[in-house]
Amino acid sequence: MALPFPAAHPASATDTALSIGLSAVIVAVTGDDPKVLAVRHGGHEQLPSGPLERDHRTLEQGLRNWVERQTHQVLGHVEQLYTFGDRDRRETDGEHAARALSVAYLALVREARPAGDADAAWESWYRYFPWEDWREGRPAVLDAIEPGLRAWAATAPNAGVGSMRAERLSLAFGFGQSRDEERVLERYELLYEAGLVPEGLRERGVELAPGRALLPGVEMAGDHRRMLALAIARLRAKIKYRPVVFELMPPTFTLGQLQRTVEALSGVNLHKQNFRRLIEQQRLVEETGEATSETGGRPARLVRFRREVLLERPAPGVRLPGAGGRR
Amino acid sequence: MALPFPAAHPASATDTALSIGLSAVIVAVTGDDPKVLAVRHGGHEQLPSGPLERDHRTLEQGLRNWVERQTHQVLGHVEQLYTFGDRDRRETDGEHAARALSVAYLALVREARPAGDADAAWESWYRYFPWEDWREGRPAVLDAIEPGLRAWAATAPNAGVGSMRAERLSLAFGFGQSRDEERVLERYELLYEAGLVPEGLRERGVELAPGRALLPGVEMAGDHRRMLALAIARLRAKIKYRPVVFELMPPTFTLGQLQRTVEALSGVNLHKQNFRRLIEQQRLVEETGEATSETGGRPARLVRFRREVLLERPAPGVRLPGAGGRR
DNA sequence: CTCCCTTATGCTCAGTATGAGCATAAATGG
DNA sequence: CCATTTATGCTCATACTGAGCATAAGGGAG
Missing domain, CATH: 3.90.79.10 (Nucleoside Triphosphate Pyrophosphohydrolase)
Known part of the structure; x- marks a missing residue:
């Protein structure tokens, strides 16, 4: 045949x-x-x-x-x-x-x-994503987001869709419990579906319900903001198991700078001592012998990425903890 | 402007x-x-x-x-x-x-x-990838692969390319040390570049050197085998942090079946007791109350996937250990 | 010149997760 | 009834993690 x-x-x-x-x-x-x-x-x-x-x-x-x-x-x-x-x-x-x-x-x-x-x-x-930065604590925009999304889940055409929506909300935003900083795309797509984001609102025939105002956060042309969301999600995931952060660092840097870079990308703060312990025990960096006092306090050692780790460890990366506060 | x-x-x-x-x-x-x-x-x-x-x-x-x-x-x-x-x-x-x-x-x-x-x-x-199945120990094909690849690295046009190639080999195949079961695509691409795989050999102008025979392993049209390699790599990675294995399981199954499925996908054997401990402590499954004696030995409990984990844990999945032998 | 503030580093400690094994249970096929 | 096979329970040493205490070493203010 x-x-x-x-x-x-x-x-x-x-x-x-x-x-x-x-x-x-x-x-x-x-x-x-x-x-x-x-x-x-x-x-x-x-x-x-x-x-x-x-x-x-x-x-x-x-x-x-x-x-x-x-x-x-x-x-x-x-x-x-x-x-x-x-x-x-x-x-x-x-x-x-x-x-x-x-x-x-x-x-x-x-x-x-x-x-x-x-x-x-x-x-x-x-x-573009003000709700993704948790470094200073819970972003204020969430006060607008949460009721808007809940209203959207509540006004579902039927109960099945409603509980599905509620589940997705809880998964993406972790209202109540855990939040996964990697789910940037899911969060954006929920806001998109709920009509809380201006992109193509008219074309999609989605109407802003009275109580739901558009969120702060700058729009982009076409689906470019969706692409950005995906990129952030991917990068946040990838720094954990591949040493890609170093692609963003200058040839030589301090552990503090490295930590701030990781925090900037992932949108959460990390425990400083544990972060250094992790980097050092994974042997991700090596000494340059130099130091810099441009960091404000005690001068910091300058280090550089140790390319050899690529060959030693199967998945070298900067693992992030559950939370951690700056101290 | x-x-x-x-x-x-x-x-x-x-x-x-x-x-x-x-x-x-x-x-x-x-x-x-x-x-x-x-x-x-x-x-x-x-x-x-x-x-x-x-x-x-x-x-x-x-x-x-x-x-x-x-x-x-x-x-x-x-x-x-x-x-x-x-x-x-x-x-x-x-x-x-x-x-x-x-x-x-x-x-x-x-x-x-x-x-x-x-x-x-x-x-x-x-x-299509006989060198990817380590469940019965080191696959025999590797005896053909290893010298072929080494020869390819040795015949590089210059020293720089040569050491680059050697590094990639060691990364992908872990000759000597560690092997990462996820690097399926990297391994295939090395074999492809080295001309040990028939796909498009002629078009690429790559010649089989005298000592290098083509490997066992069935060819596919176009770049379909590359796609398959990518799929395997992705799946092997994904089962570790998302409960996708369950997409492949029947609605109810035993822990033994689940383990054999994971082993089939990842190509390595796992320590049985630790595997069950992992699954249970992550609460990935729940009892059905039934049991089956079709497994050969003592009857096994039948369990089912517990969908609720999706909401509880940030990254539920079947983490694999470094190695582990069947016992 | 000190004190204070700031960031860098060292180290400890308890709780958890992991890698390996020992031991027992409950079917099946001679 | 015994040997074999797969399922389950439990233990133990070690490694890794999350949190915090404590000290070091610059710069700037008084």
């Missing part, structure tokens, strides 16, 4: 108008702020991005190309995040639908230069 | 012949074997796959559609793996290049039905 196979498997003629978008979430950390490179274009903020073109050898090449054209930033570590093509990405174009796929990437760079172009600027990512 | 933005950002006209392929790595476990659904087509084995079509609402819908047409299998849990479009995916088509992207998915299904179609069959994934 012949299976239903496409005529000539790859390239069976373009039966739909297709375009492939490439977008980059470019992350750097300066001081206490996790930064993302944003460009302003047509009244909106967006991620550096552009369509895949014929002379791009690979997807990643195309991405680097657009980023350099738009921001003059050269990328270091780059990894693919996700390909969006599912929701709200169909646009009617004359009589037949044009489909727009979009491949999102995460890139890490060392220093946040002043971003050559006036239209490209480094922004703290908590500007 | 005007930034170089594409004319009308999405859908800036199709400037290249594009086709989007959708491929599925569909996994099930029966008894001791991790199975993948493969279809035979044109002398090659391949994953269920086909191009994205105009009437597919979403990428995932398109995927489910092709899978059902080709294998009559209905998918449960589905997640996106990666979008390939980078290497060897350019095909000359007349005078302008036609680009073929391909979005790979991982799907988990409960039972391995006899696969309605004669051309679609469940195959143990170790058939």
